[in-house]
Amino acid sequence: MISDFLDKRSRLVLQAVVQSYINSPEPVGSRYVTKKYDLGFSPATIRNIMADLEEFGFLSQPHTSAGRVPTDKGYRFFVDALPVSEEAAGHEDISNEFINHFTGKLQVIKDDMSVLFSEVTSTLSTLSHYVSVALPPKPENTTFNRMELIKYKRNIVIAILLTDEGVFRNRMLNVPEEVTQEDLNRIADYINVEYAGYALDEIRRTLVTRMKYEKVLWDKLVSKAIDICEQALHIAEDDVFISGLYDVMDLPDFSDMARIKELSKAIKDKHMMLKLLEEFSESEGVKVVIGEENSIEDLKGLSVVTTTYKDGERPIGVIALIGPKRMNYARAISMVDVVARCVSKTFGS
Amino acid sequence: MISDFLDKRSRLVLQAVVQSYINSPEPVGSRYVTKKYDLGFSPATIRNIMADLEEFGFLSQPHTSAGRVPTDKGYRFFVDALPVSEEAAGHEDISNEFINHFTGKLQVIKDDMSVLFSEVTSTLSTLSHYVSVALPPKPENTTFNRMELIKYKRNIVIAILLTDEGVFRNRMLNVPEEVTQEDLNRIADYINVEYAGYALDEIRRTLVTRMKYEKVLWDKLVSKAIDICEQALHIAEDDVFISGLYDVMDLPDFSDMARIKELSKAIKDKHMMLKLLEEFSESEGVKVVIGEENSIEDLKGLSVVTTTYKDGERPIGVIALIGPKRMNYARAISMVDVVARCVSKTFGS
DNA sequence: TATTAGCACTCAGGGAGCTAGAGTGCTAAA
DNA sequence: TTTAGCACTCTAGCTCCCTGAGTGCTAATA
Numbered sequence: 001m002i003s004d005f006l007d008k009r010s011r012l013v014l015q016a017v018v019q020s021y022i023n024s025p026e027p028v029g030s031r032y033v034t035k036k037y038d039l040g041f042s043p044a045t046i047r048n049i050m051a052d053l054e055e056f057g058f059l060s061q062p063h064t065s066a067g068r069v070p071t072d073k074g075y076r077f078f079v080d081a082l083p084v085s086e087e088a089a090g091h092e093d094i095s096n097e098f099i100n101h102f103t104g105k106l107q108v109i110k111d112d113m114s115v116l117f118s119e120v121t122s123t124l125s126t127l128s129h130y131v132s133v134a135l136p137p138k139p140e141n142t143t144f145n146r147m148e149l150i151k152y153k154r155n156i157v158i159a160i161l162l163t164d165e166g167v168f169r170n171r172m173l174n175v176p177e178e179v180t181q182e183d184l185n186r187i188a189d190y191i192n193v194e195y196a197g198y199a200l201d202e203i204r205r206t207l208v209t210r211m212k213y214e215k216v217l218w219d220k221l222v223s224k225a226i227d228i229c230e231q232a233l234h235i236a237e238d239d240v241f242i243s244g245l246y247d248v249m250d251l252p253d254f255s256d257m258a259r260i261k262e263l264s265k266a267i268k269d270k271h272m273m274l275k276l277l278e279e280f281s282e283s284e285g286v287k288v289v290i291g292e293e294n295s296i297e298d299l300k301g302l303s304v305v306t307t308t309y310k311d312g313e314r315p316i317g318v319i320a321l322i323g324p325k326r327m328n329y330a331r332a333i334s335m336v337d338v339v340a341r342c343v344s345k346t347f348g349s
Numbered sequence: 350m351i352s353d354f355l356d357k358r359s360r361l362v363l364q365a366v367v368q369s370y371i372n373s374p375e376p377v378g379s380r381y382v383t384k385k386y387d388l389g390f391s392p393a394t395i396r397n398i399m400a401d402l403e404e405f406g407f408l409s410q411p412h413t414s415a416g417r418v419p420t421d422k423g424y425r426f427f428v429d430a431l432p433v434s435e436e437a438a439g440h441e442d443i444s445n446e447f448i449n450h451f452t453g454k455l456q457v458i459k460d461d462m463s464v465l466f467s468e469v470t471s472t473l474s475t476l477s478h479y480v481s482v483a484l485p486p487k488p489e490n491t492t493f494n495r496m497e498l499i500k501y502k503r504n505i506v507i508a509i510l511l512t513d514e515g516v517f518r519n520r521m522l523n524v525p526e527e528v529t530q531e532d533l534n535r536i537a538d539y540i541n542v543e544y545a546g547y548a549l550d551e552i553r554r555t556l557v558t559r560m561k562y563e564k565v566l567w568d569k570l571v572s573k574a575i576d577i578c579e580q581a582l583h584i585a586e587d588d589v590f591i592s593g594l595y596d597v598m599d600l601p602d603f604s605d606m607a608r609i610k611e612l613s614k615a616i617k618d619k620h621m622m623l624k625l626l627e628e629f630s631e632s633e634g635v636k637v638v639i640g641e642e643n644s645i646e647d648l649k650g651l652s653v654v655t656t657t658y659k660d661g662e663r664p665i666g667v668i669a670l671i672g673p674k675r676m677n678y679a680r681a682i683s684m685v686d687v688v689a690r691c692v693s694k695t696f697g698s
Numbered sequence: 699t700a701t702t703a704g705c706a707c708t709c710a711g712g713g714a715g716c717t718a719g720a721g722t723g724c725t726a727a728a
Numbered sequence: 729t730t731t732a733g734c735a736c737t738c739t740a741g742c743t744c745c746c747t748g749a750g751t752g753c754t755a756a757t758a
Contacts, residue, residue, distance in 0.1 A: 029721055042731050047722070065738040067722050111521030148499055152511060160509065162437075162501060162521075170509075170519070172460030245594065246613045249606065257604055264595045378750055391702050396751070414709040414750050 006056075011081070012039055018070045018078040022044050022326045025252050072291040072325065075303070079329050084263050099338060106346040115138075116346070117241040120319065120339060123207035125244025128226065130249060130323035133269060134241045135277045137165050137250035137347075139200035141316040146192040149184035157184060163200070165311065165347065214303055240270040240277070259301075266298035267322070277318040280306040286333045291325045301325070305332045309343040318334045319343065355405075356395045357522065360430070361388055362398045363407055367419045367427040374601050376416030421551040421640040421674065424652070428637050428678050448687060455695040462486075469668065469692060474593025477684050478600060479672035480616060483590045484626045486514050486696075488549035490665040495541040498533035506533060512549065514696065589626070590617040602673035610648075615647035616671070626667040629655040631662065635682045640674045649685070654681045658692040667690065 006014070016037040017028045030046040033039065038048070048069050058074040061067075070078070102123065109115045117134045124132035143164040150158045157173045195203050244272045245264055254260050267273060274294055280287055286307040294300050303325045308315035319340050321332045355363070365386040366377045378653070379395040382388070388395070399417050402408045407423040421536040451472065458464045466483045473481035488636075492513040499507045506522045544552050594613055603609050616622060625645055630638055643649050652674045657664035668689050670681045 027721090031721075043721095044723095044731050044733095045729090048730090053725080061722085063738060064723095065719095065736090069720065145501075148510075149496075150497055150509070152494075157511075158511070160499070160507075162499075162507070246610075246617045249610050249613065255606055257598065257606060257609070260606070260609065261595075261598050264598065268595045376750090392750095393702050393704095393752095400752080410751085412709060414707085414748090416750065493719085589749075618718090644751095 006053075006077075009039075009041075009051060010049055011047060011061060011077075012037075014053055014074060015054075015068075015078060015081065017059060017068055018074055019051070021070055022328055025324075025326055027062055027069050029067035032067065039322060041082055053129075070326070072293065075290045075329075076293075076327055080291065082330055082333070089158060097104065102110055102339070103342045103345050106342055110131060110346050113243075118243070120343060121241045121243035124319070124321065125247050125340050128321055128323070128332055129244075129247045129328060130321045130332060131244040131263065133243075133244065133267070133273055133277060133318075133320045133322060135274070135281070135318040136239050136241075137311070137316040138281060139204070140198045141165075141311065141314055144198050144200055146312045147188050149188045151179070151181045151184055165316075217288055240273045242270070250321070251254050251324060255327065262301065263322075266296070266302070268299075272298070276304070277306065277320060278318070281308060281318050282315060283308060286337050288329060288333065303329075305329070305336050307336050308348045309340040309347065311344070311347045312316050316341075316347065355402075355426075357404060359398055360426075360495075361386075362395060363402055363419075363423060364427060364430065365397070366408060366417055367423055368404075371677055372421055374673075374675055376411055376418050378416035381416065387632045391544060413637045421642065424639045424674055424678075425642075427608075428639065430683070431679055432614070448691060451688070452691045452694050455691055460693050463590075465692075465695070467592070469688060470592035472686050473668070474596050474683060477670055477672070477681055478593075478596045479670045479681060480591065480593040480597055480612065480666075482616070482621070482622055482669045482671060484630070484667040485588050486660070486665040487630060488553070489512075489550045489602060490660065491550055493544045493547050493549055495545060496537050497503055500528070500530045500533055514665075574687065591616050591622065597672070600673060602675065606614045611647060611650065612671075615645070615651075618647075620643055621647070623652070626655065626669060629669070630657060630667050631664060631673070632657060634670075635686050637678060637682065652676050652678075654678070654685050656685045656689045658689040658695070658696065660696045665696065666692075 013033065016033050019027045020032065020036065030043040033046050034041060034043050034198060041049075048061060048175040051297050054061065054068065055072075057071055058077060061346075062069060086220040103118065106116060109119060113136050124134075130345070145164050146251065147162065148160045150160070151279040152158045154259065155175050157175050157179070159173055160168060160170045167249055180330050200299055245260075245267065248254050248263065249260060254263065276299070279295070283306075286305060289304045290302060292300050294302070294304065299322070302322055304320055304322050305316055306320040309319060319336055321327075321336055323332060361384065365382050365388065369377045369381065369385065376377045379392040379399060381462055382395050383392050385620060387689060390398075402423075403410065403417065406680070407510050408417040408463065409420050413420060445568055454468065455465060458468060462485050466485055470481040470483050473483075485525070494511040496511065497509045497516060499509070501507045501521065504523060507519060508522055512558045594609075594616065597603050598609060598614065605610065608637075625648070632655075635654060637653070640652060641649050643651070643653065648671070651671055652677075653669055653671050655667055655669040658668060668685055670685055
């Protein structure tokens with residue numbers, strides 16, 4: 001445990017330094033700490049403590065005559081020491097009014113996943129000034145409701161996949177010969193009876209073997225219909241919602257091109273984002289990943305705050321904020337948390 | 350006509366300067382022109398010509414001892430003087446191989462507008478290194494095919510709007526009382542008979558008055574169904590596809606934060622983009638808008654190259670590239686043109 | 699008369715040198 | 729154990745200066 005190494009005094013100083021650096025990204029000097037945070041020590045004492053903290057790896061100096069800057073380890077300590085109680089965590093600046101308003105807004109657009117999550121990410125990034133990312137419900141947690149096949153033109157069929165969560169996807173299928181709407185109804189009925197109530201990924205597991213039989217029993221159209229299920233089973237890259245590159249440009253951390261380029265490179269690769277968020281798709285509560293702790297190379301200079309939203313008790317998708325390591329963790333955590341709760345409420349109803 | 354003012358010599362020099370500045374964004378000196386472009390004159394002569402060109406407003410000097418830089422008027426001359434013949438316009442660097450490959454790719458994904466246009470914009474921005482924007486087919490040019498109403502859960506109905514172009518939109522409707530699938534079929538049949546074959550915007554025009562009657566004749570559900578049509582009639586802001594902010598960061602023109610911020614601000618406002626592109630939605634062929642010619646404030650420092658794609662002969666949507674004023678117009682024009690042709694081909698088939 | 703060589707002039711950009719100030723570590727005193 | 733004092737370090741910003749690229753003008757040239 002970190003607190004084994006650090007006495008109370010050191011912890012206070014460390015927290016003061018991190019807090020100050022989060023407030024404004026300038027190396028923190030000993031004098032500044034004594035002035036701003038009334039710890040009851042002289043600069044000299046603070047200097048000694050800071051030297052110790054540096055030795056332990058919590059702080060570092062950009063150069064000899066500069067103040068101290070937190071290391072990843074320093075941020076980690078700071079985050080772990082944040083008050084965890086629901087209400088104390090900084091929710092106060094996110095009013096109940098907002099929660100009600102936002103939940104109401106989501107309620108209206110909940111039938112369209114893409115609108116819903118665009119709204120979620122854009123709200124989150126506008127409020128936080130960090131980049132926000134969201135993943136729609138995972139197929140593992142999505143239950144097949146039924147499929148509808150509609151004859152569209154001569155040899156084109158539209159297939160619509162419905163799930164209990166309301167997520168649905170549609171595809172156009174080219175069918176070789178002409179089929180009647182009655183045929184289509186029969187095929188859809190067959191599939192619906194077979195698969196209703198299964199989770200999409202359960203279906204996927206049995207799909208490959210089944211398809212061979214189906215192909216024999218029915219015509220090609222059935223296998224095409226099943227194909228759609230298959231397609232709906234994977235979260236596509238397009239399903240990663242990202243917003244806030246513009247908002248982030250206001251932060252001093254991204255005032256030079258190199259950092260912005262780095263960040264946009266990271267979030268441009270939606271596949272990578274997907275991988276990142278999936279790591280956290282099962283976890284409960286808000287998780288914070290700081291700098292080098294990140295498994296993704298391009299994010300090692302940044303921090304990520306993630307949480308899951310739920311359908312009832314089951315986490316079904318992920319919401320995250322990506323910002324500089326010196327991000328306002330308390331605020332980011334509470335924002336992600338509040339928004340996830342709103343989304344959960346929307347799915348619950 | 351500009352060529353009235355300028356003799357051949359001046360035009361050659363002007364073109365050389367613009368070309369050179371497009372190749373690399375450094376003020377062009379007289380000596381450089383003589384070295385690089387063999388016009389058969391000494392630097393002194395070039396200097397005289399350049400001084401004239403500056404007087405006419407085609408060139409300007411960042412400061413006295415620097416070379417010349419094109420003004421908007423200079424670019425305009427350059428663009429107008431570009432060879433217009435199809436093949437000479439620089440298509441050679443976009444191979445037939447690419448066209449075939451790309452058209453094939455579009456063919457596969459053409460049933461999903463959002464995938465289609467994401468592909469179009471991302472391809473275009475990756476190839477050109479400029480920001481690319483696209484607008485899906487406009488409702489004026491979209492013909493109502495039919496609507497399907499599917500009972501989903503107890504009091505939720507899914508409505509699906511089909512058009513001849515294959516664009517369709519779906520919405521969930523809350524219905525107050527329980528309705529049967531038969532009811533829904535009857536309602537859909539009614540709407541389909543009434544509106545089949547009309548352009549979506551024609552429907553919109555008659556909608557308001559009709560709705561009052563329908564409401565009396567049928568129940569609320571009908572008006573909800575018509576509501577969906579209404580919703581589908583407008584191009585929503587979400588329907589503007591934009592890509593390439595990352596690609597553009599490699600250009601020296603956007604090597605400082607201010608420019609990038611400006612650009613992202615401009616393209617963040619999708620509503621504005623929509624307005625911009627709609628200006629060109631009826632025009633034939635490729636249009637170029639340079640700097641101050643732009644009606645949108647945030648784009649006055651940039652250039653826009655737009656064209657339309659067609660369904661048969663009718664232009665139905667817009668594709669554009671946004672880049673620095675010193676963009677490679679020849680290349681941008683031919684790229685936009687080629688891609689629009691590919692898209693047109695996809696709609697035609 | 700049109701072109702060019704020559705020349706004086708201008709100005710941005712970059713490097714050298716300097717200073718101010720913030721911050722440190724160490725030592726010795728409280 | 730804490731603190732005051734002090735010498736030391738290093739960056740950021742400033743000025744000064746110089747270089748080089750490029751100009752405009754004038755006079756010579758074809």
